[in-house]
Amino acid sequence: DLLENQMRDYARIEQLDRYDSEGIDSQFEESALPEQQMRARMAAEEALERRDQRRRRGRRLPGALDEDEDDDLRPRRRARREAFGLRADGEMSEDFEDEIPVRLEDVRGPLSEAIAQEPVNRELRRRFTAFLKHFKAKAADDAEAEAGAKDDGEGSLPVYVSKIADMCKANRQSLEVSYTDLSTAAPAIALWLSDCPVAMLSLMHEVAKEVTLHLFPEYSSVREEVFVRIVDFPLVDAIRDIRQSHLHQLVRTTGVVTRRTGVFPQLQEVCFTCEKCGFVMGPFHQSTNEEVKPGSCPNCQSKGPFSLNVEGTVYRNYQKITLQESPGKVPAGRLPRTKEIILLHDLIDCARPGEEIDVTGVYEYSFDAGL
Numbered sequence: 002d003l004l005e006n007q008m009r010d011y012a013r014i015e016q017l018d019r020y021d022s023e024g025i026d027s028q029f030e031e032s033a034l035p036e037q038q039m040r041a042r043m044a045a046e047e048a049l050e051r052r053d054q055r056r057r058r059g060r061r062l063p064g065a066l067d068e069d070e071d072d073d074l075r076p077r078r079r080a081r082r083e084a085f086g087l088r089a090d091g092e093m094s095e096d097f098e099d100e101i102p103v104r105l106e107d108v109r110g111p112l113s114e115a116i117a118q119e120p121v122n123r124e125l126r127r128r129f130t131a132f133l134k135h136f137k138a139k140a141a142d143d144a145e146a147e148a149g150a151k152d153d154g155e156g157s158l159p160v161y162v163s164k165i166a167d168m169c170k171a172n173r174q175s176l177e178v179s180y181t182d183l184s185t186a187a188p189a190i191a192l193w194l195s196d197c198p199v200a201m202l203s204l205m206h207e208v209a210k211e212v213t214l215h216l217f218p219e220y221s222s223v224r225e226e227v228f229v230r231i232v233d234f235p236l237v238d239a240i241r242d243i244r245q246s247h248l249h250q251l252v253r254t255t256g257v258v259t260r261r262t263g264v265f266p267q268l269q270e271v272c273f274t275c276e277k278c279g280f281v282m283g284p285f286h287q288s289t290n291e292e293v294k295p296g297s298c299p300n301c302q303s304k305g306p307f308s309l310n311v312e313g314t315v316y317r318n319y320q321k322i323t324l325q326e327s328p329g330k331v332p333a334g335r336l337p338r339t340k341e342i343i344l345l346h347d348l349i350d351c352a353r354p355g356e357e358i359d360v361t362g363v364y365e366y367s368f369d370a371g372l
Contacts, residue, residue, distance in 0.1 A: 195251050258322050258353065274309075280300035319343070324339060
């Protein structure tokens with residue numbers, strides 16, 4: 002036991018605590034160091050201090066200027082700061098104070114795999130958070146510049162801070178984000194959104210909720226989740242032009258609603274109970290593409306049977322509408338094509354049969370066990 006007899010290690014041993022005179026410099030005086038040795042020691046300590054300062058500066062964010070740096074370094078540092086998507090003052094949030102941002106433009110390989118990496122995920126969250134908190138439309142900026150000294154206040158609120166305030170005032174949970182604004186202020190996020198919409202929308206939902214709760218801490222008691230809805234997507238595809246190449250991509254199309262189902266509960270997070278040992282497994286996130294079932298019980302290693310655990314299962318609202326080509330867009334002699342649109346959460350009952358709507362969503366295949 003190291004702690005039981007630890008004081009014995011510090012006991013004085015007369016034979017070992019004395020030094021032999023052999024090898025000791027006879028010119029060495031214990032009273033004071035020679036002047037040359039003292040100067041050398043001071044120089045070494047100053048060199049170590051300068052080295053430590055350089056290391057601390059190396060951990061700072063690109064674009065943050067030191068007080069003793071020359072002015073000719075500012076344009077180069079400003080370019081690096083803009084490349085990393087930092088704010089004009091070079092500061093970052095407290096959560097990422099000691100982290101060096103990742104340059105999203107240099108990421109190689111499949112974007113779906115890169116999003117799962119912690120540094121990339123953190124940088125995406127940081128950039129989208131800065132976009133929601135600080136983005137201002139160019140027209141609003143020009144108006145503020147023209148006003149100049151006439152306005153003594155703090156100026157207008159950022160666009161999406163105002164939208165979040167309006168959303169909370171109406172007790173909604175959908176935040177509409179313009180793809181045009183996103184491509185202007187954060188082009189890397191816009192590109193990743195068009196290529197990997199499922200993963201990016203999930204990340205954007207979480208960031209939007211964090212920003213909303215930062216501005217309105219009590220809003221979690223009103224709505225448990227906040228969803229980002231993309232509008233102004235530049236590419237509009239006709240229903241008959243949607244093909245296999247559009248799978249898992251962000252798609253925008255228009256049409257007329259011809260049919261609408263009722264509202265049904267759909268599994269969102271499901272838990273299972275092992276009938277043999279009573280162990281509760283889950284929660285498992287239920288996707289719309291396939292049914293999620295456990296292979297074996299982690300407690301007793303049995304293959305089942307498993308029953309649905311009602312207490313741990315979470316449902317969500319689910320509705321399906323049928324979208325048909327507008328009569329004026331159907332080629333002569335052709336039948337109008339249709340697509341099924343799945344509406345979740347607060348989008349339920351947002352469209353009625355007979356209305357012409359504009360839909361932006363992710364194009365997915367419908368899972369069928371028979372295929």
